[in-house]
Amino acid sequence: NAGVTQTPKFQVLKTGQSMTLQCAQDMNHNSMYWYRQDPGMGLRLIYYSASEGTTDKGEVPNGYNVSRLNKREFSLRLESAAPSQTSVYFCASSAPRGHTEAFFGQGTRLTVV
Amino acid sequence: QKEVEQNSGPLSVPEGAIASLNCTYSDRGSQSFFWYRQYSGKSPELIMFIYSNGDKEDGRFTAQLNKASQYVSLLIRDSQPSDSATYLCAASTSGTYKYIFGTGTRLKVLA
Numbered sequence: 615n616a617g618v619t620q621t622p623k624f625q626v627l628k629t630g631q632s633m634t635l636q637c638a639q640d641m642n643h644n645s646m647y648w649y650r651q652d653p654g655m656g657l658r659l660i661y662y663s664a665s666e667g668t669t670d671k672g673e674v675p676n677g678y679n680v681s682r683l684n685k686r687e688f689s690l691r692l693e694s695a696a697p698s699q700t701s702v703y704f705c706a707s708s709a710p711r712g713h714t715e716a717f718f719g720q721g722t723r724l725t726v727v
Numbered sequence: 728q729k730e731v732e733q734n735s736g737p738l739s740v741p742e743g744a745i746a747s748l749n750c751t752y753s754d755r756g757s758q759s760f761f762w763y764r765q766y767s768g769k770s771p772e773l774i775m776f777i778y779s780n781g782d783k784e785d786g787r788f789t790a791q792l793n794k795a796s797q798y799v800s801l802l803i804r805d806s807q808p809s810d811s812a813t814y815l816c817a818a819s820t821s822g823t824y825k826y827i828f829g830t831g832t833r834l835k836v837l838a
Contacts, residue, residue: 645824654735656830657771657815664824672825704770708826715761716817716826718770 616640620705620719627695627726635690635722637705645708646688647672647716648680650701657704663688695726730754731818733829741837746803748832750816753797757818757827760792760799765813765831774801774814806836 618639627633639646644665649657649672659672663682677699679691688707692699702723706716732751740746752760759778763771777783777790777799789802799818803810813831 647826649828654830656733657817657828659825659827662825673827706826708824715773715776718772721770 618705618707618717618719620703620722622722623720625722625724627692627724629696629726631695632691632693633695634692635703635705635724636687637689637719638687639705639707639717640686641707641709641717642685643707643709643717644685646682647706647708648678648688648690649704649706650674650699651704651721652701660690660703692724695724697726700724700726730757730827731816731829733814733816733832735830736833737835738832739835739837740806742806742808744806746806746810746834746836748801748803748814748816748834750799750801750829751797752799752818754818754820754827755794755797756820758821759819760790761817761819761826762788762790762799762801763815763817763828764810765815767812771815803834806834808836808838810834811836 621636647662648660661680663669666685705719708716761776762774765771777792787804791800815831816829
């Protein structure tokens with residue numbers, strides 16, 4: 615099993631450009647998440663999807679949009695990239711029944727210049 | 728105020744010692760608590776989770792939960808240099824489907 619797969623692993627954007635980060639999981643999980651991680655800030659939740667067909671804002675949603683394409687896939691879109699969006703982005707998934715943990719992808723390192 | 732708070736460290740301990748990592752949370756509705764380890768440049772990986780008051784042991788790791796004090800801790804016995812990493816505490820609340828993370832504590836185990 616691949617678990618949670620993110621693409622791309624690295625990306626450099628110019629200010630104002632747009633891009634979509636892709637995430638897919640093969641664990642049949644209902645819930646999926648996008649986090650960003652900045653030095654000293656920990657993991658901050660951008661958006662999450664509790665189940666297929668639903669999405670909700672997290673702590674830092676401004677400047678981002680998401681699409682839950684199907685149960686497996688959850689994409690994150692930056693419409694007009696800004697230097698403040700330079701970060702490492704992690705996708706995660708979970709099966710939130712009981713006390714189950716979130717599983718993380720390998721991360722996407724995004725630099726906006 | 729962040730919902731989950733951790734001391735950023737670094738926490739330095741000698742090899743073979745016990746490392747004690749602490750975490751407090753503000754949402755009394757939080758029900759499950761997770762400790763993740765993250766090596767530099769890598770993604771977080773789960774060490775253990777706890778949801779009942781008291782201690783939970785798994786090998787060299789012990790998680791402790793005190794809901795009255797809203798406090799979670801992770802003890803690492805016989806610390807090894809390979810334990811050097813950032814440890815992230817996370818809390819989730821049943822029904823919200825969210826995992827809220829602290830900023831992480833950087834642990835250094837000195838050989």
